[in-house]
Amino acid sequence: MPLYLTDDQAMLRDTARSFMAGEGAIASQYRKFRDMNCKDGFGHALWRHFGEMGFTGILVDEADGGLGLGHVEAGIVLEEIGRNLTPSPFLITAVTVVEALRGTPLRERWLPGILAGETVGALAVDEGARHRPEAIAMQAERSGNGFALSGRKQFVVQGASADFFVVAAQAAEGLTLFAVEKGANGLDVEGVRLADASIGARLEFERVEVDADAVIGEVGQGEAILSRVLNAGRAGAASEMVGVASGAMDMTVDYLRQRKQFGKLIGEFQTLQHRAAHLYAELEIARAAALKAQQLLDEGGSEAEAMVSVANAKAGRVSTLAVQEGVQMHGGIGMTDEHDIGLYMKRDRVLNALFGDAYYHADRLARLKGY
Amino acid sequence: MTDLETFRTETRAWLETNCPAEMRAPVRGESDMCWGGRNPAFQSEAQKLWMERMAERGWTVPDWPRDYGGGGLSAAETKILRQEMARIGARNPLMSFGISMLGPALLKYGSEEQKKRFLPEIARGEIRWCQGYSEPNAGSDLASLQTKCEDKGDHWLVNGQKVWTSYADKADWIFCLVRTDSQAPKHQGISFLLFDMASPGVSTRPILLISGYSPFCETFFDDVKVPKDQLVGEVNKGWDVAKYLLGHEREMISGMGLGGNGESLGAALAERLSDDPLLRAEVARFDVDAMAFRAMSERFIDQLKAGQAHPAQPSMMKYAGTELNKARHELVMAAGGADALEWESERSKGGKAAREWLRTKANSIEGGTSEIQLGIIAKHILRLPGT
Numbered sequence: 001m002p003l004y005l006t007d008d009q010a011m012l013r014d015t016a017r018s019f020m021a022g023e024g025a026i027a028s029q030y031r032k033f034r035d036m037n038c039k040d041g042f043g044h045a046l047w048r049h050f051g052e053m054g055f056t057g058i059l060v061d062e063a064d065g066g067l068g069l070g071h072v073e074a075g076i077v078l079e080e081i082g083r084n085l086t087p088s089p090f091l092i093t094a095v096t097v098v099e100a101l102r103g104t105p106l107r108e109r110w111l112p113g114i115l116a117g118e119t120v121g122a123l124a125v126d127e128g129a130r131h132r133p134e135a136i137a138m139q140a141e142r143s144g145n146g147f148a149l150s151g152r153k154q155f156v157v158q159g160a161s162a163d164f165f166v167v168a169a170q171a172a173e174g175l176t177l178f179a180v181e182k183g184a185n186g187l188d189v190e191g192v193r194l195a196d197a198s199i200g201a202r203l204e205f206e207r208v209e210v211d212a213d214a215v216i217g218e219v220g221q222g223e224a225i226l227s228r229v230l231n232a233g234r235a236g237a238a239s240e241m242v243g244v245a246s247g248a249m250d251m252t253v254d255y256l257r258q259r260k261q262f263g264k265l266i267g268e269f270q271t272l273q274h275r276a277a278h279l280y281a282e283l284e285i286a287r288a289a290a291l292k293a294q295q296l297l298d299e300g301g302s303e304a305e306a307m308v309s310v311a312n313a314k315a316g317r318v319s320t321l322a323v324q325e326g327v328q329m330h331g332g333i334g335m336t337d338e339h340d341i342g343l344y345m346k347r348d349r350v351l352n353a354l355f356g357d358a359y360y361h362a363d364r365l366a367r368l369k370g371y
Numbered sequence: 372m373t374d375l376e377t378f379r380t381e382t383r384a385w386l387e388t389n390c391p392a393e394m395r396a397p398v399r400g401e402s403d404m405c406w407g408g409r410n411p412a413f414q415s416e417a418q419k420l421w422m423e424r425m426a427e428r429g430w431t432v433p434d435w436p437r438d439y440g441g442g443g444l445s446a447a448e449t450k451i452l453r454q455e456m457a458r459i460g461a462r463n464p465l466m467s468f469g470i471s472m473l474g475p476a477l478l479k480y481g482s483e484e485q486k487k488r489f490l491p492e493i494a495r496g497e498i499r500w501c502q503g504y505s506e507p508n509a510g511s512d513l514a515s516l517q518t519k520c521e522d523k524g525d526h527w528l529v530n531g532q533k534v535w536t537s538y539a540d541k542a543d544w545i546f547c548l549v550r551t552d553s554q555a556p557k558h559q560g561i562s563f564l565l566f567d568m569a570s571p572g573v574s575t576r577p578i579l580l581i582s583g584y585s586p587f588c589e590t591f592f593d594d595v596k597v598p599k600d601q602l603v604g605e606v607n608k609g610w611d612v613a614k615y616l617l618g619h620e621r622e623m624i625s626g627m628g629l630g631g632n633g634e635s636l637g638a639a640l641a642e643r644l645s646d647d648p649l650l651r652a653e654v655a656r657f658d659v660d661a662m663a664f665r666a667m668s669e670r671f672i673d674q675l676k677a678g679q680a681h682p683a684q685p686s687m688m689k690y691a692g693t694e695l696n697k698a699r700h701e702l703v704m705a706a707g708g709a710d711a712l713e714w715e716s717e718r719s720k721g722g723k724a725a726r727e728w729l730r731t732k733a734n735s736i737e738g739g740t741s742e743i744q745l746g747i748i749a750k751h752i753l754r755l756p757g758t
Contacts, residue, residue, distance in 0.1 A: 004677065273745065273749035274745040274746070277746075277749045280748055282691075285664055288666040289667070292670075358659075365658055369638045371640070371641035
């Protein structure tokens, strides 16, 4: 498969681009929900609109009412989300949670709502401040015909508005994933506003009882599913970071073409030209890496695992470079809340932390390569 | 089976049968490559055989037309051929400025007669070419070149000096930028000329580099007579040919950047990293960059073949690829420690690591400096205002 978008994929990109620029734009979504101090951090009407557009069904099989597309297509939508800072549950619900439910009986329970843009699912994996899925300690004890879950989770994005959670816990047989409904007895959800105005949650599980049919896949077989889920999230986050970087860079390059100092357009200064050109090169490389990772995921290529970490680490570093250069080159105005460039900086930081940052993924790549 | 699947099966079988075992290993530096030429210096019988077998099928230049010695393959078939070569680690059968630089320029700007005359011999590796672009006062500011070319009716007369002519001492012919109109604005009085390095009046002298090697030369032209039909394109329009060719040169340099075999640097250095966490971290970061760049290279080639690449994109590839290559060799030197610093010993294979490290420093200078490439990106891709 050539490493550029097919005609169909380019069409999806154009659709997603105009949708996000219109419906999902910063003023109408990001700022609006931030400024009203919304408890969800996003608008449900827009999420339903995602459903009407078919975006929610990108990774859902056609037999289940979805579009049956792949990670490349999810990445296309995510890049446009990143470019416009569109607040939505797309990455977590329509990518990682859908990936978790794929091929399991639980999909009948949850997919129709997700497809319609009515339901929000969240991912409860991390327990510490940094992404460490290898160190999951939450316990799942056998209890009645099911399990009792005890422990805590944090950085559960959209956790405060989620209808259910995909939860990773240790059963006697090994790591197991569960679908746990909001309002379960013993489950405490505390919403926390993050730097980018999105809402994450801390979850406390105090012997939360779930039936055996809440198990996603097989008991003790959670590691393989979790790895699929995390790869989907990591590749998706890479695309969203490429989008964030592109949005920030476009804004910055526009500014270089307009702002005058010393009687010149600042874009005429070679120092700034070279920094902008360096950023361009880095961004193109990150975009290629994300697309490669997604193609490999869709094809089941053997290098997919490594390439996902490459894509996430590279996109993370480039996105950070883009927002830093963006704020710096905007000068004083870049520090104001009124200007949008700073919003990109905040979103970048959250996305970088979400599925493991560039340090985590460089280390993971090194381990995969045997050093 | 589709045609492409059949092509893949047949190509795989052919390569398995015809690629000698010795040629299924990465090239160990510039001196290990097969360059062809009038008096070819093959490193081994296998190297000779491999070049000849590939040339016979036109696969030294798989996507050139068959009429000009090429393989006549489509973009998709060419990609399959590359994938199948990569699968068995088959090396490039012929390294040639004729293939990577002059050929594409002739295909676009050459007369039919010139294409028929020069392209097949390039494909077969019979003539080794060098490039006469830079001059002592025309490096980054290439268009200020002064080598004088006068129309003497039945021939051109060339006088002047070139510098940084890679392998001029080993080359058979030169493709050369010359000034045919000294009154015109500097970009408009340049022509693109081909001639034999054995012509009377051509002399050349190697320039010793910090690596102790001299891939580059100074080249002098003293009343060199060149037949009239060896000028490519129109008189005084050579700058168009030159720019087009530079794009291909940048493409080639960026492709050479990573050694091509896709191996992780960390995996290669693994035992030297185990007790050095900071170095391991730097190498891991390099591997992220290198694998991401490799994806970019694949994307760039796919986009080129599909006509989707921006004309200034080779500048981006050249910039990123050569900076990355320098970073790679800094890490190799750091990991090698004292071993890598031995300049002449057998242990160090004659200071191979150190000499290659020093050689990479020219990567971001030759073929247009990194700063020139960044300027091109800023101007032609980002459309930042000119000064």
